[in-house]
Amino acid sequence: MHIVDGALSNAVVLGGGIAAAGGIAMGLRSLDIDRIPTAGVLSASFFVASLIHVPIGPSSVHLILNGLAGLLLGWAAFPALFVGLLLQAVFFGFGGLTVLGINTLNIALPAMLAWLIFGRLIGRGTPGQGALWGGLGGGFAIAGTTAMVALSLALSGDAFLPAAKLVFFAHLPVMVIEALLAGFAVLLARKVKPELFTRNAIA
Amino acid sequence: MTLLDLRDIRFAYPGHPPVLDGASLRLAPGQRLSLTGPNGSGKSTLLRIIMGLQAPDSGTITAFGTSRSKEADFHELRRRVGLVFQDPDDQLFCPTVAEDIAFGPLNLGRSRDEALAIVDKVLDDLDLMHLKGRITHKLSGGEKRLVTLAAVLAMEPEALLLDEPTNALDTKNEARLLEILCALPQAILLVSHAPSFRAALAPEALELRDGRLVPV
Amino acid sequence: MAHALGHREATLSEAGDSDRAGIIGALDPRLRIVMACLFGTVTVALTSLPALCAALATALLLLAASRLPPVPTLKRMAMMDGFILFMLVLLPFSVPGPPIVTIWGLTASWAGLWQAVEIALTANAVILALMVLVGTLEPVTLGHALHRLRCPETLVHLLMFTIRYIEVLREEYLRLRGAMKVRGFRPGSNWHTYRSFGYLVGMMLVRAIERSERILGAMKCRGFSGRLLLMQDFALTRRDRVVGAAMTALCLGLLLLDTL
Helix, strand or coil, rough: CCCCCCCCCHHHHHHHHHHHCCCCCCCHHHHHHHHHHHHHHHHHHHHHCCCEEECCCEEEEECCCCHHHHHHHHHHHHHHHHHHHCCCHHHCCCCCCCHHHHHHHHHHHHHHHHHHHHHHHHHCCCCCHHHHHHHHHHHHHHHHHHHHHHHHHHHHCHHHHHHHHHHHHCCHHHHHHHHHHHHHHHHHHHHCCCHHHHCCCCC | CCCCCEEEEEECCCCCEEECCEEEEEEEECCCCEEEECCCCCCHHHHHHHCCCCCCEEEEECCEEEECCCCCHHHHHHHHHHEECCCCHHHCCCEEEEHHHHHHHCCCCCHHHHHHHHHHHHHHCCCHHHCCCCHHHHHHHHHHHHHHHHHEEEHCCCEEEEEEEECCCCCHHHHHHHHHHCCCCCCEEECCCCCCHHHHHCEEEEEEEEEEEEEE | HHCCCCCCCCCCCCCCHHHHHHHHHHCHHHHHHHHHHHHHHHHHHHHHHHHHHHHHHHHHHHHHHHHHCCHHHHHHHHHHHHHHHHHHHHHHHHHCCCEEEECCEEEEEEHHHHHHHHHHHHHHHHHHHHHHCCCCCCCHHHHHHHHHHCHHHHHHHHHHHHHHHHHHHHHHCCCCCCCCHHHHCCCCCCCHHHHHHHHHHHHHHHHHHHHHHHHHHHHCCCCCCCCCCCCCCCCCHHHHHHHHHHHHHHHHHHHHHHHH
């Protein structure tokens, strides 16, 4: 769901860049030096998790898991996801350079919001209840990202409206899958390492 | 003087039976001591407790004649006792070999130039100069192990704690490691499942059985 | 990104091989980053077809000068095109203007076609230049160079930790996947698959956090005092200055061509 260079209007690219820089700065402020290893290793694991192909009907999707990233990292999801996008663009030619800011914003803002809304809930109650909130958080984040990608396109010109709508509706099944996976991931984490979510993320 | 003196250490992970239940241990300067015991018997936990990474439920830790209980007490201990971790990937976190070896000396307050001089000396001593500029995550398993040892030796510790140092080493690298370790002046506390390695480096052994250390 | 990577390919370790980087490999990494950003910004600002074609030609020339294997690199670039294809195909039908052709009652316009071509040229030129100029760097060197370019230190450390552990975690992932496979796991569109993948992801995250705890423990054992140092230095050579000036002139030339 990365946007490429040249597709968006200057205002959207610039605005996205500034907002992303603000989010990254907030995230870096929340990371004192002995939390950097955790944020770095998590950022690497989200990079690796995006390699997983999950079948969906006749096709397959790769995971984004920004919801889980947000739930575990809070504001630090901004710099962590930015690092992932930077490495993807530079070494795999995925996404773009001038759109790094807007792409970061589109992925990290919903992740951070998922943490604000669902972060405290996933550590409470039974593991099953935590998993339910985790799943909702995962689905919420990916829906937010899709909506923001569609909005970025729509704001760049009426000509992109059909593409924007297509992006959103094509990703509906992805939202369901990401929600399911996030839910089961939280379920497992709550069972094998219950203290993980009670410490209230690392941010 | 005793380097390390552990008395009656007890430790249990929350919700589990105790892994250490009155373990005691003394390590003298230059002494070579092995710890044996089945998987999960608490050998690594004991090493983590010595380094102050985990606090025992009860018992005393005395190092270099000083009792250690609070986090601040362990700062000085960590300068004088080096722990080589079981998984080199946990220990080598810096981008390059030189930066990783310099990490310890820099923490001890050495200047950048002094740290670099130490890097050169340690690599030269271990005959690893060719690895200096290498990227840590691209080293082979054997190279990683030797670099983790170099990184700990760069801090000039008086005692070395080794947690399964021969894990995933081939026979050639194992022989190389043994040769290096045997030539070191430091006291060594070795945790290893390899009987031949234990016999060659530290024949004197304690077994961790039911949470206690008993001579073998 | 997953699509850009075969199952056997390593993630980052094969990315930068300085021995084969040719003329570009000899340049100061900082200069390569700055040039990629300059070229990217200029190309995004271009609007005329000749200027955009010239920009793509420049990127292709850089590729030729880099000794990167051209076919796999262009394949990676094409992979990105696959993703934006649907948007590009839709554009001629959604931009009003003089019609080219009508399909099923939908009219494709020349204006929309040009806009689609513009986007395709821009996106490809920028990403190709980025991969050639910066993607040929050793990932660790990229971190060092960003540090010297005054990127916030915390961000650089975060980048370095990420680069350091991607390969370790990927091996862990492949081991877990292998263990699933040998017990007969075959992914399909079903509940069992989604639950298993969810557990896989959860297990990876738990292990990652536990690993980061061990890393922090190892750092403390070596007297970690809240400081991390990055030691690699770079120096601009005369040749760097010449190439830098030439690239800047070229970018100005592109802008000039655009106004003609």
